[in-house]
Amino acid sequence: MTNENTAATALILGATGGIGGAIGAALRRRGWTVKALARDxxxxxxxxxxxxxxxxxAGDAMNEADVVAAAAGTSVIVHAVNPPGYRNWDRLVLPMIGNSLAAARAAGxxxxxxxxxxxxxxxxxxTVVDSTTPQSARSRKGAIRTEMERLLEEAAPDVPSLILRAGDFFGPGIRQSWFAQTMVTPGAPVRRIVNPAIGAGHSWAYLPxxxxxxxxLIxxxxxxxxxxxxxxxxxxDASGTEMIEAVRAAVGRDIPVRAFPWWLMRCLAPFGGFPREVVEVEPYWxxxxxxxxxxxxxxLGNEPHTPLDTAVRHTLEALGCLDQRGTLSQAA
Known part of the structure; x- marks a missing residue:
């Protein structure tokens, strides 16, 4: 399908990341002109x-002037960016959304x-989230995300916005995810699965x-x-095991499962860093x-939906996690 308005132009902030790159690619396929800000x-x-x-x-999403200049002539700004290496995330995220708001205003x-x-x-x-559900998270990460959304709501209608909420990402082109960084090992055949789920009902979003x-929607x-x-x-994942079974189906054999070491993360969390970040999201698992x-x-009429087994197989192929036996088992 091609966008009828071939003059439509979007700016992607965070195009080198999984979701930003995927949105940019989807718009390009539909005939949009896509600009992307990058330091290099x-x-x-x-x-x-x-x-x-x-x-x-060339530009930096943490520099307001760079974002304003890049956004000139655009009708859409995709804000899918985080500070480099997620360093100082709690101090930089809100100024960065402020830069996008300034750029959107300057672009009319x-x-x-x-x-x-x-x-x-x-x-x-x-237990259920819709557009009216009160946002009451107590975590540092949740409070900042809530403030980001409040700023967007406050800016409307002068600056319109669209927030599309989803569960944990997985799919080709995204390596910073629970699936790619925890459950399997990119570039290596699947010999074991690390399962972060503690209960049932976890939500996953297939990136394509x-x-x-x-x-x-855009x-x-x-x-x-x-x-x-x-x-x-x-x-x-209604049972908490469906993602595991989809990985096993893609590989074509029974794979042992290990529980994610939440207990260790809780012990290390007081020292900050990765364990603290992980413990903050443990309740969502x-x-x-x-x-x-x-x-x-x-x-839309329907939500795009790839069957889970197909989505997981494509993800593992892109991550280089299917050895010859696993690949052949799917072709048989």
């Missing part, structure tokens, strides 16, 4: 593997697109489906509210939380 455009272009490359612009009211998270909600007490959803500006907050249901996508379905 040559390196970003060399690493691009998502089809036709965007127009790379470009719509800001934000991939949302479940961290805005209190796990254990919130999510990016396609973003692209379809092409319907007249149907979106000035401040639109939607939920992407994705794959709900313990308590089920369903994303209500009824508003999304009314807008």
């Amino acid at each position: 455009p040559a390196q970003a272009a060399a690493g691009w593997q998502n089809g036709p490359s965007p127009l790379w612009i 009211g470009a719509r800001i697109i934000l991939p949302g998270t479940v961290y805005n909600f209190e796990a254990g007490t919130t 489906d999510l990016a396609e959803t973003f692209a379809r 092409e319907k500006p007249d149907r979106l509210d000035a401040f639109e907050r939607l939920q992407f249901e994705g794959h709900v 313990r308590h089920p939380m369903r994303l209500d996508n009824r508003r999304l379905q009314r807008l």
Whole structure:
């Protein structure tokens, strides 16, 4: 499908990351002009593997002037960016969304697109999330994500925005994820699976489906509210074992499963760093939380949905995790 408005132009902040790159690629396939901000455009272009490359612009998403200049002439700004290496995340995230807001205003009211998270909600007490669900997370990460959304809501209608909330990402092109960094080892055949799930009901978002959803929504500006907050249901692991069984099916044999060492993370959390970050999200692996996508379905007719076994197989292939036996088992 090609976008009827071939002059439509989007700026991607975070195009070298999984979700930003996937949204940019989906828009390019639909006929959009896509610009992407990067500190090193040559390196970003060399690493691009998502089809036709965007127009790379030298700049830093932490610099307001750079973002404003890059956003000139755009109707959409995809804010899918984080500080380099996630360093000083808690101090830099809000100024960065401020830069995107300034750029959107300077561009005459470009719509800001934000991939949302479940961290805005209190796990254990919130079982279903829709656009009206109170955001009451107590974690540092959740409080910052909630403030980001508040700033976008406050800016509307002068600056329209779209937040599409999803579960944990997996899929080709995304390596910073629970699937790629914990459950399996990129570049190595699957010999064991590390399972972070403590209970049932975990939500997963297959990246190509999510990016396609973003692209379809972006092409319907007249149907979106000035401040639109939607939920992407994705794959709900109702038993807590469906993702494991999908990996086993892709590999073609029974694979041993180990539990993620949450106990060790809790012991190390007081020292900060990765363990502290991980412990903050532990409740979301313990308590089920369903994303209500009824508003999304009314807008699109249906939510793009690749069967779980197919999605996992494509993800493992892209990560280089299927040895010859696993690949042949799928072709048989």
